[in-house]
Amino acid sequence: MLQYIALLRGINVSGQKIIKMDALKAMFESMPFHHVRTYIQSGNVMFDAAETDAEQLRASIEDMLKQALGYAVPVIVRSLTELEEAIRVCPFEVSQLREGEKVYVTFLAQPPALEAIQKLESYRNEVDDFQVRGKDVYVLCRGNYGRSQFSNTFLEKKLGAAATTRNWDTVLKLAEISRD
Template identity: 55%
Template sequence: MTTYIALLRGINVSGQKLIKMDSLKAMFEAMSFRRVRTYIQSGNVIFESDDNAAERLVKAIEEEIARVYGFDVAVILRTEEELEEVIKRNHFASEQLAEGEKVYVSLLSREPSPEAIGQLQAYSNDIDEYRIIGREVYILCRKSYGKSQFSNNFLEKKLRVSATTRNWESVNKIVEIARS
């Protein structure tokens, strides 16, 4: 049995693609996933499955969301162990952050090409800092994520992959829930 975290992209934002978490939980349970739990309204679902084929799970979840809710939602999937590794690889230590700085992680559907990563370097600046490690982009926002150049849409466009972004506190809380 594997514990997975499904991170839905772009739901419940600005009144768009509205999904209640109790409804989403019920949908996952109807798909025969076990120990289904959700965390906050941004579409974080922790569940267990015997299926070890991540691509098949993503496709099934995306298709079921489209069937049940009538719109497309990209799903980024990680195992509990993979999300624990995301925490371990964070270059921006929380205890070293200056007042007002925050860390975000954009979780990517797949590893971006070396060419795409190289092109992203042209957008480096003094306001925000980022590190790409595998299928994650760690972003240190010195002002606010809302003012960051490295928004989810920007990263998707430049890296040519689907992505969903979570703040550092949410990533840690999701792992805590998955462990329990």
């Protein structure tokens, strides 16, 4: 069995696409998954599965959610190993953040094209910083994330990939829960 984290995009945000976590857990338990756990209301599901193809898992989860909910929910799947690597290679020294600074990770469905990353570079500014590493974009937010130029939607459009964003504390907690 491999350990995975499914990150659902756009649920329980501003009263839209409300999914109770106990119902979400039950949906995942109806699949060939084991040891299903959820974390907070933003759509984080940890589970074990025999399947080794994360893309196949993503497609199966999205199909199941569409059937159960009646609408599409984009899903990003990472193995625990991939999540731990994303934590390890964070380009920002999280322990050295100044007051008001926070790190976010935008998880992409696939690595962006080099041209898209180069175009994204033109949006650099003094307010927030970012680094693209494989299928992850790290955003150092020096203000309110809600006002950051590097929002999830902005990064999806500029990089041409489905994405979902989590704050650093949540990323660490997902890895911790997955290890248990």
